[in-house]
Amino acid sequence: MGNSIIADDPATRTLCPVKAPKIELHVHLEGTIRPATLLAIARRNGVALPADTVEGLAKLYEFTDFAHFIDVWKLTTGCLRTAEDFRQVVVEYAAEAAGFGAVYLEGIFSGQAGVPWPELFTGYTDGAVEAYERYGVTVRLTPDLYRTQDVEWAEECARWAVRYADRGVVGLGLGGLEAAAPAARYARAFAIARDGGLAIVPHAGEAAGPESVREVLAYEPARIRHGIRAVEDPAVLAEIVDRGIVLDVCPTSNVRTRVVDSLPAHPLPALRAAGVRCTVNTDDPAMFGTDLRREYEVAASLGVSAADAYVAGVAGALCDEDTRARLVEIGRQHYPEVPDRDWDANFRAFHG
Numbered sequence: 001m002g003n004s005i006i007a008d009d010p011a012t013r014t015l016c017p018v019k020a021p022k023i024e025l026h027v028h029l030e031g032t033i034r035p036a037t038l039l040a041i042a043r044r045n046g047v048a049l050p051a052d053t054v055e056g057l058a059k060l061y062e063f064t065d066f067a068h069f070i071d072v073w074k075l076t077t078g079c080l081r082t083a084e085d086f087r088q089v090v091v092e093y094a095a096e097a098a099g100f101g102a103v104y105l106e107g108i109f110s111g112q113a114g115v116p117w118p119e120l121f122t123g124y125t126d127g128a129v130e131a132y133e134r135y136g137v138t139v140r141l142t143p144d145l146y147r148t149q150d151v152e153w154a155e156e157c158a159r160w161a162v163r164y165a166d167r168g169v170v171g172l173g174l175g176g177l178e179a180a181a182p183a184a185r186y187a188r189a190f191a192i193a194r195d196g197g198l199a200i201v202p203h204a205g206e207a208a209g210p211e212s213v214r215e216v217l218a219y220e221p222a223r224i225r226h227g228i229r230a231v232e233d234p235a236v237l238a239e240i241v242d243r244g245i246v247l248d249v250c251p252t253s254n255v256r257t258r259v260v261d262s263l264p265a266h267p268l269p270a271l272r273a274a275g276v277r278c279t280v281n282t283d284d285p286a287m288f289g290t291d292l293r294r295e296y297e298v299a300a301s302l303g304v305s306a307a308d309a310y311v312a313g314v315a316g317a318l319c320d321e322d323t324r325a326r327l328v329e330i331g332r333q334h335y336p337e338v339p340d341r342d343w344d345a346n347f348r349a350f351h352g
């Protein structure tokens with residue numbers, strides 16, 4: 001199969017102009033690496049890949065099923081070794097996203113066995129600085145713990161994240177299949193992060209149902225990644241709305257991984273109708289055959305405009321006040337259809 005099942009539908013292509021400013025809060029940096037970059041990094045590190053041309057690798061990247069996705073994920077992350085690799089990954093994705101109008105990104109990354117923490121954190125945070133200097137995109141970072149990961153290792157990750165809080169690390173996440181291990185395993189890691197001024201941004205309500213969203217609500221998440229299956233439980237949905245929690249929705253990802261049957265069946269419209277603020281995101285664009293513009297187009301085809309997604313992005317961004325004020329200013333300029341009270345309301349909601 002190709003990558004044509006959903007997003008690159010000519011009917012949706014005009015729905016979101018490239019120049020419309022965009023915010024993306026849910027993108028795994030390891031999942032953004034296009035074949036040419038992977039090839040260059042693998043060569044540099046002397047890592048053998050199953051293909052040694054861009055075309056060959058691109059074919060390997062074509063999504064077939066979830067098991068294949070995990071294989072490609074392991075292949076990709078296994079090539080990344082040095083601070084220079086991580087720097088390159090974040091700078092190249094910032095360049096790609098800026099080409100689609102991105103003004104603010106929160107990149108997710110995972111720790112890896114065998115890679116020293118300083119290489120990982122220094123590479124990504126240096127890359128974030130460079131991304132802003134070269135492309136004008138503000139990049140903030142949130143390392144992700146993986147359910148089933150060793151608890152002590154997770155707590156070490158949290159401590160490193162705190163150490164880099166003044167260099168662009170703004171939160172700590174949790175990923176992996178929700179059913180594989182309870183979030184409570186990582187309660188101490190979350191506490192370390194929170195004590196260090198970081199936000200908690202877990203995945204939930206993706207493969208597992210609303211009970212997994214309820215589970216992470218106990219850790220006072222700033223946002224929830226995916227969270228879409230909250231739609232199945234009115235009480236969980238109401239709590240998300242009441243608490244003003246933003247969901248980071250990734251439509252193409254959800255279809256690829258078969259969390260939803262098809263785009264028309266995606267719960268994004270139902271979530272918006274219930275009053276949930278939803279950002280629009282790629283999750284793993286290189287592996288799911290998508291990009292930020294396409295996701296905004298897909299969202300528009302589901303009735304969620306770029307303006308609407310942007311407003312949610314401003315509300316959910318884990319940034320300092322100057323940055324938020326700048327994002328609001330960009331939004332007011334480009335999305336005059338958004339009433340002042342919406343900017344104000346989101347701003348207030350975020351600050352409780």
Ligand SMILES: [Zn+2]
Nearest residue numbers: 028203225283
């Ligand atoms: Zn994700």
